[in-house]
Amino acid sequence: MLLDRLGRQSARHHRLVIALWILAVVLVSVGKGVVGGSFVDNFTVPGTESQTAVDLLTKRFTAQSGVGASVVIVSPTGSVSDPAAATAIAQTKAKIESLALVSTVEVLPSPTTPSIELLNVQYSGTFAQIGKAGYADLVAATAPATAAGLDVNFGGQLTDYAVAPPNSPADFIGLLLSAVILIFAFGAIVAAGLPLITALFGLAVGVTSISIIAAFTNVGTVAPLLAIMIGLGVGIDYSLFIVTRHRENRAAGMEIEDSIARATGTAGQAVLFAGITVVIAITGLVIAGIPYVSNLGFMTALVVLVMMIAALTLIPALLGAFGDRINNGSVARIFHRKEKVATNDGKPNFWERWATHVSRHPWFYAVATLIILITLAIPFTSIRYGQPDDGSDPVGTTQRIAYDTIAKGFGAGVNGPLVIAVTYPAGGSIPPNLVSSIQNTPGVVTVVPPSSPTTINAADNTAVITVIPSTSPDAAATTALINKLRSSVIPEAIKGTQAQAYVGGETATFIDLGDRVKDRLPFFILAVVLLSFILLMMVFHSVVIPATAAAMNLLSVGAAYGVTVAVFQWGWGIELIGLDATIPIVSFIPMMMFAVLFGLSMDYQVFLLTRIREEYDEKKDTRAAVVAGVSKTARVITSAALIMITVFGAFVFNPTPLIKMFGLGLAVAVAVDATLVRMILVPSLMEIFGKANWWFPKWLNRMLPKINIE
Template identity: 35%
Template structure:
């Protein structure tokens, strides 16, 4: 690592120019080639996906995306009034001839069209049948349709649009949430470092890593199925980890400068110690994210690729771009006070720190380690570990309790922000035709024999009597056509549990009875059924994924710390962190405690894929904090073999940086609560709450308290296992034994004052 650091420092201008060229080049490529994000959540082996594949082969026109134009009249006007009919017919005719549109079915097209007008005749809709699925449609073509439809608006005529293609075209990536998170992180860094240069470095590093990661992900969307949500998720994760990783390196570099090292030597030492930890932490996050490939779901694979690429680029920026920028900054990475002290020391001045000022600082109780707020807290945890551990567990348990009522699913457009056209179209359809109208089920029937059509007719009549079914209609078929499509409109909304139950009733009770004794084969599909199948498959695979993640974390910590108990403590902490993440999700989004205020819609199920991605991210981040905390304890243990001293020193010395890193993470994640997208708000809530409580309750209280109680057992490893396992160094060279040189932040003044006292 020191070789990389010295090269980047020596060729710092070249390094910065290469990074700028990379960002500009990727930006130009994205501008010319565009992106091809894909939000399809199908599972090839599922019934709903097989039905859609059959439609694509047999009835291509029925396999494209279907969206709606919805209009509503006020002031006593009706949608059947000649003026309204003329205005909307003109707009629909324009849409019908637009590129990418296979056809438009409106309410003014004869007797069948009358079914597309509400009973009070104030709401109507038209169905736009696209020639392709939503993810294959160019945004420009969809935007043209939006403009044409909304151009028909007038005083008493509201026109809105809904559907997957419309939602994708209207979705905005990034925005104020990114800026709010960056500004909050900058404020925290300024308070920690008290130097503008030091505060800006992690921000620039994180932004550079995220920019290249997002632009690179956009180009990878041409090769892999990557969701349009992936860039926002990658930004959320990349900013958090990128700023934190740079924080650790800058903090170590400042310590090196205050200990008397040259700028180049200090950068090299920082990269050779904290830089190694950053690579280990980043690698852990990437491995956890790519572990989602084990689930075999292309939708999640795309999410994993986007986040993993971005995290990798933030790590690369931290070990290459950051050393170059620190070389330009030189000693300005230190605060003015630190630069004065360093200059005085180099000039050989005896009085480095006013002794009267330093005398107010008390010893920490551990020889060679000055007292700070965090060392005093470490002493209090050591004095009464059991009580504080019980308090931390109680807090975590209270927040995690809602997790036991979690319901995974897929929220619908009813949870879009109220200002969006998709949400307003959803509400208009729900008010005019019923909630289930926003998520009809499609029954795809194969009728190879002559009697199968009659069996299908009987099935349609039977479905009309099934509870929670609002309407059933069979699409017209051509003579000799062996594929038929039936639309079933539930009473309940797409995200309601009742709709999920209806899908099960149709598949396992109603349809098998109609198929008995015939060659009729009917499959339940449509966007709602596809989402339901996706959720069911993902839920069934979730325990395996958690086991893989927990096992990987345990193995890595055994290798790093040569201990059995420390990894088990780490696993327990990971599970507690996951519990509070999911508990907060249920309380806010499933129970609806504040989701409307966040602009994330009302109460609804937690998105099925959110827990998997949250587990991956939290595993990596909590491992990061665990390694940073335990590695300092382990280093002290290697010197003293005194468990109490090791835990107290490690706890006290790492507390400030861990808290700062955790607060920065929480600020970045929390800012995305106001992104305007429900799924991103779910990620923001889960990660912000989990990281903040992980740092404050687990790393600052529960972990050191348990380690005080367990004593020397913390560091026990069977001799035979120690011989078998490979040795791995997380932070490279060990820290020097504290001496008379100054250290960073609150530690330098007492040591300098002590030297001053000896001189006097």
């Protein structure tokens, strides 16, 4: 078998394999240093109204089509109109105007707070053209203001691009706690270290490769963190399965090389199957039709692919290099004490007793578990998609200070203005009552009509209207306002004219992104569920098992969605994870979570059900097969799940709200899947269905090939 040979050759030529992995790390590191890619959040949603507005402005207002930045100046002791402060601000404005690619600088004194002034800086270039050096130049240009004792902070697109989130020890904490779990799971420090070494090599190659790719295409700023979080989890898990099987083989008396080959050929099949499933599911995010989301999926899939290859090559090489020394560094085997098996003296192990107990009361446990899972999922019915703004950034960051200062001095809506692109016949003008209709709409504070070359293009056929809402960008009221403007206010105002108007701006873009995800999510879920159903049918040649597996996976994901909504949107325990206000659910998170979780759950599903099927083929007794299968896989599944939960849970304390959501959602889903689903729902439902679990129509048996996974 191919995987057997791969494991054997990797172990036999372990020096070469390890050297190749070291070389890969060196090459990608050099490539990153040469290419120097940067990450950027470029949200485009093709075919939406906000994207039409962006495209119009880019084409017809070249000087205004680039990146924006905000400079917020505060006088801590007086008014910004005081002579010294006013002079310093004027000098600052002049310096900013002299910077490369700066097209306009708009000065806005606060109408309510004399100590606050806002400078809106508009560039004519892109992120790539301006670069982080451009942000450094912007900061340097504010030297006159800071020298005069004024407080200066920065916000806007350029700041978000150039200023990295505060460093978080989440990945280190996850790695450290995973090491502790592995040590107790294996009972040996060296054995525990091999999955960690493999994960670190995989991350070095995978995450660094993402940085190189970012030099050639837009990759979101969260891509590296997302890749580290998911890559660390799956990398350790995949390696854990192979190392565990190898140690079992050695305990059974197999020679080292034969044991490694056998472990790679058996546990490696499950790793290959699960890894490919995750990759296919995540790359399926292209269904969303959102380039940003698709690229995040591709980058995550790349890291999972690297981790899978590392588990199938580097782990066998390390096992070959260490030999029986993997048992060195023995520790107290809290979780690894020798498993007892059922004997004639009636002393089964804990997991066998548990599986027997559940099998004797299947309806009670099935109904109780379903009630728990459905209850956890209920909050998902009230999900509100959106995008956290700078108001959810950690307190003390320049973006957060700028955001709060703008909200205080100008109102919350200034942080997310709406930009309406209006087209009309050349030489004409916007419809006469369009501005007044918008101004009279509840929820609108200010409307800035087109009145200068910066808001009316040279061809005199396009104009820009800026609308300031009364509420913050991520508020539900702002979403309602945009929907009302689009559905009734603007259509009524331009009726009977040749004008067309498109509501855009960052806030509108995020709303359109959420609507796109909401529309595409059911199709994506259907595609992934259908894929998993077909794959599991090919593995087990059963209809009931894939159907129940799909239903149980949906329940696990639904529970994760519900808990995420309850915490972030409803605010349950939100202070415990470092946030001081509720935020909407980032629109693409449910789709990405579904892709990742469905792939990960397949791992546990195949691992457990393969063992149950082996027992059933031998004993022809469903209860006995389920009890034996659960008792023989529970320790590995529990250890693997604990590692996943630890890794994902550590990222809940990352300062980036999006990563917090991913961390919490993934941790909850894995916890639910490995406990309520695998250890309770699976045995109870299999007991209820009995022999029907293994029913498979003859015509399907002839059509579908059989995938053998040991």
